[in-house]
Amino acid sequence: SAVISQKPSRDICQRGTSLTIQCQVDSQVTMMFWYRQQPGQSLTLIATANQGSEATYESGFVIDKFPISRPNLTFSTLTVSNMSPEDSSIYLCSAVDGSNQPQHFGDGTRLSIL
Amino acid sequence: GQNIDQPTEMTATEGAIVQINCTYQTSGFNGLFWYQQHAGEAPTFLSYNVLDGLEEKGRFSSFLSRSKGYSYLLLKELQMKDSASYLCAVREWNAGNMLTFGGGTRLMVKP
Numbered sequence: 001s002a003v004i005s006q007k008p009s010r011d012i013c014q015r016g017t018s019l020t021i022q023c024q025v026d027s028q029v030t031m032m033f034w035y036r037q038q039p040g041q042s043l044t045l046i047a048t049a050n051q052g053s054e055a056t057y058e059s060g061f062v063i064d065k066f067p068i069s070r071p072n073l074t075f076s077t078l079t080v081s082n083m084s085p086e087d088s089s090i091y092l093c094s095a096v097d098g099s100n101q102p103q104h105f106g107d108g109t110r111l112s113i114l
Numbered sequence: 115g116q117n118i119d120q121p122t123e124m125t126a127t128e129g130a131i132v133q134i135n136c137t138y139q140t141s142g143f144n145g146l147f148w149y150q151q152h153a154g155e156a157p158t159f160l161s162y163n164v165l166d167g168l169e170e171k172g173r174f175s176s177f178l179s180r181s182k183g184y185s186y187l188l189l190k191e192l193q194m195k196d197s198a199s200y201l202c203a204v205r206e207w208n209a210g211n212m213l214t215f216g217g218g219t220r221l222m223v224k225p
Contacts, residue, residue, distance in 0.1 A: 001159070031211050042201060043157070043215045092156060096211045100164070102147055103213060105156040 003028050006093050006106035011081055013113050018078045021109045023093030028073035030097050034066070037090040037108070046091075049076040081112045118216035120202050125222045126192055134187045134219045136202035144207035148176050148187045151199045151218070160187070160200075189221075198225045 003026040012108040013019050022034065032049040047055040047068055069087035070076040080087055090110050117139045125134040138146070145164040149157035161169050162184060163178035175188040177209055199220045203213040 033212070042218045043203075045214070048212060049208070098197060099211065100145070101211075102159040102162055103211065104159060107156045 001102075002029055002095050002097060004093060004095055004104060004106035005039070006109055008108040008109055009107060011075065011112070013111065015084055015113055017083055018079055019083065019111065020077050021054055021093070022093050023076045023078070023095075023106055025095045026076045027097070029095040030073075030099075031095065032070060032076045033094045033096075034068060034078045035092040035094065039089075039091060043092065046078070049078075064086045080111065086098075087112050088112050117203055118202055118214060120216045120219045122199075122217065123220045124205065125153060125224070126189075127224050128194060128223055132189050132192060133201075134173050134189070134200050134221065136187070136216055138183050138185070138195055138202070138204045138216075140183070140204055140206055142207040142209075143180055143183075143211075144160055145205040146176075146185045147203045147205070147213060148174075148185075149201040149203065151201060153198070157201055170173045182197065192223050194223050194225070195223060 005024045007022050020069050034046040035043040044062045045058050049055050049056040049068050049070040051070045065081050067079045090108045092108045093106040097101045120136045147162050148160040151157040151162050163176050168177045173190045178185045188199040201218045201219040202216040
């Protein structure tokens, strides 16, 4: 399975600032996704990162708040913009290669906003 | 849309067998996945069912009944390291490879 690296692994940020999280896969993959996992909760899909086009966002998530890039088949970024304490969460990148394959996850980015 | 339910917490004894259930409602079922997540770590893939029946992988097995909208994950010969959250996730045929996750079941294995 693909190896997925995320960075930073954690960060503490000031309210009102923005942070970009990077996700690198060691092989080309068809699809990449970004999830949020709030403390003690399960995973919620933020968006599907589309290569060469705008990401597809789920209900409750918008591009202005969570801009996403995917310039090629191995890399994606998620920016958390104008952060507030409510954005404190773990952000996870996942990737899948092929229509009947499982998603595999990066180690996540633990974000705390003061 | 989907509605995925699993118990919030379970406790079992080392060496025993535990069954974690997952029920779902979906308009276009295209596979059910089980993931294990240890505290502070990323989810790791355990098993995948798209057809009815039992899939066995060592100490872990997963069962699916599409007509009942029901799956379970069976863990045998429990070890302390199996203490983790177990996430059930459903994929729909009209949503590409997008997964919708249940709330997760936190399993505590006691000596």
